[in-house]
Amino acid sequence: MSATSKPAIARTLESPRLHRVQQRHAIAVVVLSATGILLVVGFAVAGYPPGWAELANFAVFFIIAGLGISVGFHRMFTHCSFKAATPVRVALAVMGSMAMQGTLKFWVALHRRHHAHSDEPGDPHSPYVLENGTPLHGKLAGFWHSYMAWSFGHEVPNTAFYARDLIRDRIISRVNDLYFVWVAVGLAIPAAIGAMVHGGWIGAAQGLAWGGLIRIYAGHNMIWSITSLTHIFGQRDFATPDRSTNNLWLSVFTLGEAWHNNHHAFPSAAILQFRWYQLDISGWVVAVLEKTGLAWNVVRAGEYARFTNLNSDLPTSGARQP
Amino acid sequence: MSKQQQDDIENWLSDLIAEILEIPPSKVDRTKRFDRYGLDSVAAVSVTGMLGKHLGRDLDATAMYDYPTISTLSRYLAESMEAEGIKAESMEGAPQ
Numbered sequence: 444m445s446a447t448s449k450p451a452i453a454r455t456l457e458s459p460r461l462h463r464v465q466q467r468h469a470i471a472v473v474v475l476s477a478t479g480i481l482l483v484v485g486f487a488v489a490g491y492p493p494g495w496a497e498l499a500n501f502a503v504f505f506i507i508a509g510l511g512i513s514v515g516f517h518r519m520f521t522h523c524s525f526k527a528a529t530p531v532r533v534a535l536a537v538m539g540s541m542a543m544q545g546t547l548k549f550w551v552a553l554h555r556r557h558h559a560h561s562d563e564p565g566d567p568h569s570p571y572v573l574e575n576g577t578p579l580h581g582k583l584a585g586f587w588h589s590y591m592a593w594s595f596g597h598e599v600p601n602t603a604f605y606a607r608d609l610i611r612d613r614i615i616s617r618v619n620d621l622y623f624v625w626v627a628v629g630l631a632i633p634a635a636i637g638a639m640v641h642g643g644w645i646g647a648a649q650g651l652a653w654g655g656l657i658r659i660y661a662g663h664n665m666i667w668s669i670t671s672l673t674h675i676f677g678q679r680d681f682a683t684p685d686r687s688t689n690n691l692w693l694s695v696f697t698l699g700e701a702w703h704n705n706h707h708a709f710p711s712a713a714i715l716q717f718r719w720y721q722l723d724i725s726g727w728v729v730a731v732l733e734k735t736g737l738a739w740n741v742v743r744a745g746e747y748a749r750f751t752n753l754n755s756d757l758p759t760s761g762a763r764q765p
Numbered sequence: 766m767s768k769q770q771q772d773d774i775e776n777w778l779s780d781l782i783a784e785i786l787e788i789p790p791s792k793v794d795r796t797k798r799f800d801r802y803g804l805d806s807v808a809a810v811s812v813t814g815m816l817g818k819h820l821g822r823d824l825d826a827t828a829m830y831d832y833p834t835i836s837t838l839s840r841y842l843a844e845s846m847e848a849e850g851i852k853a854e855s856m857e858g859a860p861q
């Protein structure tokens with residue numbers, strides 16, 4: 444046994460136990476989503492259609508969790524596109540965890556893997572190729588795999604390889620490990636609000652269904668749209684090595700993430716609004732945080748991104764960085 | 766003998782933790798709990814998997830929770846490997 448042999452840290456882990464954990468999590472998302480749908484349909488049939496309170500409950504928690512994912516998990520934690528005060532980092536980590544898309548470290552590791560292998564073998568959710576390298580020929584098969592099927596069978600991304608900066612972060616590691624607490628909080632608060640608005644168990648169940656379960660389902664559809672649609676349909680303003688696209692029609696629902704070709708071209712940019720019509724709600728939030736001094740070192744794509752001709756080749760330094 | 770073994774494992778583990786944290790091995794505190802190092806459950810599986818491969822034995826990921834520091838885990842492994850070594854030797858000598 445030599446004490447000096449240098450170990451190589453694997454990018455993914457062959458662990459039946461962790462595979463099972465991931466699979467159970469994916470199944471739990473489906474079960475909770477289905478429960479939410481059954482609840483709201485049942486309530487509507489029973490004479491309790493959603494009112495303004497339910498829709499507001501849904502919208503508020505969709506935006507809270509959605510910004511946690513987009514501004515927090517994606518732009519700040521995965522791509523380090525801006526720096527923020529610790530309370531902001533903690534808040535974004537908690538908000539993103541409420542979306543029930545996996546722990547922060549898992550999410551970051553998986554998404555960095557997507558950027559390292561976009562639309563190539565190793566990409567956990569490409570419409571064109573399975574993670575193990577098997578090409579996807581059918582359009583429908585490619586769409587289905589990249590939409591949600593991938594979430595049941597992808598490799599376990601090794602956080603010790605992909606998310607070392609977060610492992611080093613003591614406070615964020617604590618927040619990360621309390622993942623299920625934040626998921627539960629994200630269900631309990633809308634239920635409590637529902638109970639306060641309407642009183643009683645029916646109000647609570649309606650709040651849980653709209654602000655919690657359906658909201659989680661919608662948030663997953665938001666992210667599944669990004670993993671699939673924004674690598675299939677839409678405009679390619681930049682000739683990136685992957686097949687990412689920009690989609691105006693998805694931009695509001697995805698809080699700006701549908702400018703995905705902009706994002707793959709400039710992964711470390713915090714704001715994806717390169718042209719006036721490219722609505723990027725998440726980018727606006729980053730800009731507000733910057734104005735108020737809560738965020739700084741905000742990376743912008745620069746003049747090149749805004750004034751370059753469409754479909755031009757990128758300078759090599761701009762692309763391919765998580 | 767066991768002490769040498771323990772030191773070897775400790776050094777190897779410190780090197781690995783240092784690599785993950787991207788800090789010099791000398792900065793790794795061998796009495797600090799793994800979870801205080803920010804290792805989540807996935808990273809823990811990665812570490813025990815690599816350690817098991819290095820030592821040529823199956824190592825459960827729970828070992829890092831039962832023996833939660835570099836030094837306690839190394840001592841446990843060195844002692845259990847020595848005990849197994851003695852048992853293996855006595856088994857070899859025993860009539861089948």
Ligand SMILES: [Zn+2]
Pocket residue numbers: 557561674687703707
């Ligand atoms: Zn992508």
Ligand SMILES: [Zn+2]
Pocket residue numbers: 517521522554558706710
């Ligand atoms: Zn990204």
